[in-house]
Structures are given as structure tokens and as C-alpha cells.
Amino acid sequence: MRLLAVESSCDDTAAAVLQDGRALSNVVSSQTDIHAAWGGVVPELASRNHALTIIPVIQKALLDADTTLEQLDAVCATHGPGLIGSLLVGLQAAKGIAYARGIPFLGVNHLEGHLAAIQLEQEVPHPYVGLVCSGGHTALYRVDGVGEIVLLGETLDDAAGEAFDKTGKLIGLAYPGGAAMDALAQSGNPTRFKLPRALWDKDNLDFSFSGVKTAARTLVQKHGALSEQDRRDYCASVRVAIVDALVRKSLAACRIHHVTHLVLAGGVAANGLLRSRMEEDARAVGITAHIPSRALCTDNAAMVGRAGWARLVRGETHALSLDADPSLPVG
Ligand code: KG4
Ligand code: ZN
Numbered sequence: 001m002r003l004l005a006v007e008s009s010c011d012d013t014a015a016a017v018l019q020d021g022r023a024l025s026n027v028v029s030s031q032t033d034i035h036a037a038w039g040g041v042v043p044e045l046a047s048r049n050h051a052l053t054i055i056p057v058i059q060k061a062l063l064d065a066d067t068t069l070e071q072l073d074a075v076c077a078t079h080g081p082g083l084i085g086s087l088l089v090g091l092q093a094a095k096g097i098a099y100a101r102g103i104p105f106l107g108v109n110h111l112e113g114h115l116a117a118i119q120l121e122q123e124v125p126h127p128y129v130g131l132v133c134s135g136g137h138t139a140l141y142r143v144d145g146v147g148e149i150v151l152l153g154e155t156l157d158d159a160a161g162e163a164f165d166k167t168g169k170l171i172g173l174a175y176p177g178g179a180a181m182d183a184l185a186q187s188g189n190p191t192r193f194k195l196p197r198a199l200w201d202k203d204n205l206d207f208s209f210s211g212v213k214t215a216a217r218t219l220v221q222k223h224g225a226l227s228e229q230d231r232r233d234y235c236a237s238v239r240v241a242i243v244d245a246l247v248r249k250s251l252a253a254c255r256i257h258h259v260t261h262l263v264l265a266g267g268v269a270a271n272g273l274l275r276s277r278m279e280e281d282a283r284a285v286g287i288t289a290h291i292p293s294r295a296l297c298t299d300n301a302a303m304v305g306r307a308g309w310a311r312l313v314r315g316e317t318h319a320l321s322l323d324a325d326p327s328l329p330v331g
Contacts, residue, residue, distance in 0.1 A: 001312065002067060003074040004097065005305030006058065008090030009082025009110045010136065011041045013053040016301035017065035017072075021309045023120055023302040025064035026295070029053045032176065039175045040165075047085030054093045061301070072103060074317075076308030079107030080328025082136075087324035095320045104317040108308045110299075111330045114265035115143055116310065117296040117303035124261055124290050129253045133246055133274075134266035134299075135161035135176060138207050140253045141330065143263070146310040149331035152253050153205025160242055160268045163209035167216040167238045171231055181235045182271050188229075188236030193219055195241040197248075205253050212241050243274045247281050254287050263290045269297040 002024075007014040011031040017024045031049050035041045062068065077094030080087060091107070098105035114137075115130040129152070130141045138161075139154035158166070161178055168177020195215050198208035216238055220226070226234065246268075254262055262282055268274065275291050282289040296303060 001073045001309065002071055003076060003305055003309060003312065004058070004061065004072050004094070005108075005301040005308055006054070006075070006077040006090040006094040007110070007113070007299060007301040007304045008050045008054065008086050009078045009080070010086055010299060011035055011046045012299040013050050013057045013090070014299060014301035015058045015061035016305050017061050017067050018302065018305040018309055021119070021306055023305065024067065025061045026300055026302040027057050027061045027064060028300050029057050036175050039169065041083070043083045043085055046083060047089055050086055050089035054089050058093065069097065069101060072097070072101060074104045074106065074312050076106040076108050076305060076312070078110045078113065078304050079322055080109065080325035082110055082326060084324055084326045087326065091324050099320055104312065105320055105322075106308045106312055106316060107318045107322045108304045109328055109330050110304070111137065111139075112147065112149060112307045113304040115141060115149065115263065116307035117265055117300075118263045118290050118292045120296060120302055120306050121292055122290060124263055127257075127259050128261035128263050128290070129250060129257065129259045130263040130265055131246060131250045132266045133160040133268035135159060135165065137266065140205055140249060142253070142257050142259065146314065147331070151330065152257070153207070153249060155207040155209060157208050157210040158213060160207070160209060160246060161266070163213055163242055164238070164268065166213050170217055170220045171226060171234060178268060179270065181239060182273070184232050184235040185239040185273065188232030188234070190236040190240040192233035193237035195237055197241060197244055202252060203256060205249050205256070207245055207249060209242065209245070212238065239271070239273055243271065243277055246274055247277050250278065251281060251285060251287065255285070260286065261288050261290060265292065265297060267298045270294040
């Protein structure tokens with residue numbers, strides 16, 4: 001089955017072509033530069049720019065995969081959760097193609113896409129625990145099978161990516177500051193500044209990052225001017241506080257639910273320390289961590305196609321009346 005997948009839930013316009021669950025192309029047009037000036041994603045700007053780029057992005061995905069519209073067997077698109085104006089652009093474009101071609105259409109949950117991304121690179125047996133950590137989400141799931149997803153815990157306040165971005169902003173890093181903090185942290189001392197770890201009870205699977213954010217703000221205000229080394233130590237200290245929580249709770253979820261495979265997903269999964277710590281700490285307790293390449297961690301359409309394909313081959317489709325749902329639950 002050759003399918004076209006479309007993703008536009010936030011500020012990336014993305015399209016991919018898949019053949020039997022394998023990506024033939026994966027095109028992402030990022031709006032990061034447009035939103036950086038505003039310090040965060042501006043929904044109205046996001047949807048307007050999706051409208052400008054969606055057709056060229058789809059055309060490039062088809063071209064890269066050497067595929068014509070006539071060769072497509074199905075179309076799928078993210079229909080939630082996300083920003084309503086953003087979701088609608090990709091969803092309507094995908095439905096238009098399915099209608100014009102008379103081929104099946106399927107709406108895909110964005111988080112189910114993140115959890116499926118790893119399957120584009122390696123087969124992971126069910127059940128697995130999936131940690132989705134991005135700018136908008138931080139949650140742990142147990143994935144028992146295709147579409148069989150149980151929420152185990154989630155952030156009670158900020159997402160992990162949001163915590164990186166906000167604490168980065170405090171030292172003048174441009175939005176989104178997660179990757180820049182990660183780079184600065186490489187040569188910083190992670191024990192220099194003490195930052196809190198919330199909900200530390202060993203069986204608690206929820207997250208809270210507002211304490212790290214508040215402590216970081218107080219630290220920056222009290223410290224006064226920061227030298228270059230201070231900045232690096234600050235980034236390393238924030239990074240380890242956030243990563244400690246992500247690793248501890250992911251491993252706790254595996255232990256509590258007797259699961260031996262752990263999957264990382266979402267933009268924060270590009271973090272260097274998170275990737276190495278998750279792998280090492282998991283191995284130490286007999287758990288295998290599966291970590292996608294960085295391009296599959298951030299928002300992309302191949303992951304949406306992979307999740308969609310697994311449902312399409314079981315005969316699942318949606319009517320073209322399917323609407324976007326900004327708060328679509330997973331599972
Ligand atoms: O999944 P994603 O591309 O978009 C959504 O939020 O859905 O994730 C973006 C988030 C941003 O908060 C960004 O700062 C963070 O992922 N991020 C990182 C790194 N690369 C991206 N956070 C920490 N370390 C990184 N290397
Ligand atoms: Zn995402």
C-alpha cells in the first residue's frame with residue numbers, strides 16, 4: 001500500500017509518502033523562524049503559513065518518492081490534538097486529495113504518530129512504554145497494540161520542551177531554546193546549581209516542571225550577570241533536572257507495568273543527555289530503550305503515515321466528514 005501522510009498540527013508543515021509502512025519521503029517545512037520573533041507559536045500565523053506551504057510540501061513529498069497522485073492507495077492526516085487552525089489546513093488538503101482520487105482516507109492522532117515513529121526504523125514488540133516529550137506534551141503511555149494505548153501519567157503543568165524553552169529564554173536564548181540549551185550544557189557543570197525534582201515518589205508517573213522553571217527564574221534574578229561558564233553550568237543544571245524526571249518516571253512505568261521495552265518520542269527526545277541516560281539507565285535494569293533518529297523525534301508526517309498505515313491495513317477508514325479535534329484523546 002502506498003499512502004500519502006500529512007501533518008500540520010502545530011508549526012511544522014509536513015508530508016510523507018510511505019510504501020507498506022516504510023517512508024519513501026519525509027518533507028518538513030519549519031516555521032520556527034517566523035514564530036521566534038514572537039517568543040512562541042502564534043496560532044494565526046501558523047495556520048496562514050500552513051496554507052501557503054501545504055501544497056508545495058505535498059508536491060515535494062510526492063516528487064522525492066517518485067510517486068504520482070494516481071499511484072496513491074490511501075491518504076491520512078493528523079486530525080488532533082493540536083491547534084485548530086493548523087490542523088484544518090493539512091486535514092482538508094488530505095481529504096481533498098482522497099476525494100478527488102476516490103481513495104480511502106484516515107485521520108490519525110498526532111500522539112499515536114509520535115509513539116509509532118520508532119517503528120519506521122526498527123520493530124518494537126508490544127507492549128512497550130512510550131514517553132512522548134515535546135513542546136506541547138509530556139506523557140507516558142503503555143502501547144499494547146495498534147491503537148491500544150493507555151495513558152499512565154502526564155505533566156500537571158508545563159511540558160518538558162516548554163520548560164527548556166522558558167528557562168532558556170531567561171538567559172536570552174531565542175525560542176525554542178531546547179536545542180541551544182542542550183548544546184551549551186555539553187560543556188557545563190550539572191551539579192553547579194541545585195534545582196528541584198518534583199513528584200519524586202518512586203511510584204508517581206506524573207510530571208511537574210513548574211518548580212524547575214520558578215527556581216531557575218529566582219536563580220537568574222539573584223545571580224546577576226552570568227559569565228559564559230555560568231550560562232553553561234546553568235544549562236547543564238536545568239537539563240539534568242528535567243532529564244532526571246523523564247528517565248526516573250519512564251523506568252518506573254516499565255517496572256510498575258512489567259514492560260521491558262521503552263520508546264522515546266517527541267522533540268525533547270533529541271536531547272543528548274536524555275538519549276544517553278535513557279539508554280544506560282534502562283539497560284542497567286534489564287529494559288531495552290528504543291530511540292528514533294532525531295528527525296523522527298520532532299514533528300513529521302512519516303510517523304503519522306506509520307500509525308495510519310497500521311490501521312488502514314486492518315480495514316479502518318474515516319468518512320470525509322471527519323473533523324479536526326484540538327483536544328483529541330489518545331487510545
Ligand atoms: O515535537 P516537537 O518538534 O514539537 C512539538 O512541540 O510538538 O518538539 C519541540 C520541542 C521544543 O520545546 C524544543 O525546544 C524541544 O522540543 N527540543 C529540545 C531539543 N531539541 C528540540 N529540547 C531539549 N533538547 C534538545 N536537543
Ligand atoms: Zn508533536
